[in-house]
Amino acid sequence: MAARRDFYEVLGVGRNAGADEIQRAYRKLVRAYHPDVNKDPGAEDRFKEISEAYSVLSDPETRRRYDAFGPDFRQVPPDVDPAEWARARATTGTGGGGWGSPWPSGFGSGIDVEDLFGGMFGRRQWGPVPGADQEAELTLTVEEAYHGGHRALTLPGGRRLEVRIPAGVTNGQRIRLAGQGGHGSAGAPSGDLQLVVRIAEHPRYRVDGRDLYAALPLTPWEAALGATVAVDTPAGEAKVRVPPGTSTGRRLRLRGRGMPNPRGAAGDFFAEVRVMVPAGLTEEQRRLFEQLAAVSTFDPRGR
Known part of the structure; x- marks a missing residue:
């Protein structure tokens, strides 16, 4: 059985990543690998791996145990001191090639990791997926950029909305429209629409x-x-x-x-x-x- 990948590696973040960075990485990956949108044969397994990594690293206490005990963090009793665990690894020689378990071989036998994780694999219902952020260009005259105002936009699919343009926007500035991006699934929130300002050439x-x-x-x-x-x-x-x-x-x-x-x-x-x-x-x-x-x-x- 292949060794499980490090959860930080799965999400593509460093071990010192903050909660916001972990969430952004998860949202980006889940949009790419969700089985509803990605029909590649390996997408479902990748999605499960991403979901498991996020469920562990997004919870501060679970993340602390994972950092201390590695893949065995679910089998290690809650009262075990991480320093004692490290010493036990050194004594039993299991610390050289990754996170090995220093506990007697009988410990944890009969424990189903699937059950411990709540049946994620095979029995888990796919959860809500937030909508994707979208981006579009907004071309303005110099006068529109100078004075600001309102502009009616027609989005792909025929949806129309009115945008408030702040006075003094500049080339490349982004106007964020919260919740106007891609639709989420299963009740998840929609993504944002980012309008990138482009000021058109002017005769004067x-x-x-x-x-x-x-x-x-x-x-x-x-x-x-x-x-x-x-x-x-x-x-x-x-x-x-x-x-x-x-x-x-x-x-x-x-x-x-x-x-x-x-x-x-x-x-x-x-x-x-x-x-x-x-x-x-x-x-x-x-x-x-x-x-x-x-x-x-x-x-x-x-x-």
Whole structure:
């Protein structure tokens, strides 16, 4: 008869795993190997193994005995001290190759482990299985992400629900809808639906985290002389001061005018300067530009 696998190995967790980690591992495995959903020949045995491991490690007292006595923890009397057990193993030479029993061979004879475990194997009715967590993308405009609001969604299967979008959500942020994932069986709770936010490309704004970027077209004289100009933001129009001598590529920051943050400081808004030259000049405009060219010593190429 093959030796039983270590219960921690069965669930894929470390020996110092907490209760939450053990439960998460169990839920993940049971969804994969439950006989109702997995028809592979070995799935039923694997499911039994997973269920037994979880029933032991999810109970603090049973887990303590398992850690102390290994697979023999059900046969060891409750008043046995773990230190005495370890010494007995060392004395009888059963400690070298795993958890061997140091008790006399007659001890425990006639005990049916199946009965001790409550008839899990062969007689156990499959218990409730929690629903699987599900994931879907939620594509938003910059304005929707900035202001928040409500969005109607149609899920696979035609189910519709309304989602509340918090103001200031960012790319990759998850919106959790409890109980809106896969249905559980036999009365078990449904899983959760995780909506992963994706902010769509925008004709005016570029998003980087909570910062927003937008082009700011300027005339040559606004850039040269300085000006205060209007710029559109998702929150409405704002004024930005252009210092004299501003060139294309300079970023003018409006602090706190980026994406809002319900838990901290908002992002910033950056107006990226683009100096624009008129495509067609009147005779007067051409004359003025020629006068400027005649008196200016500015050489942008540095020669």
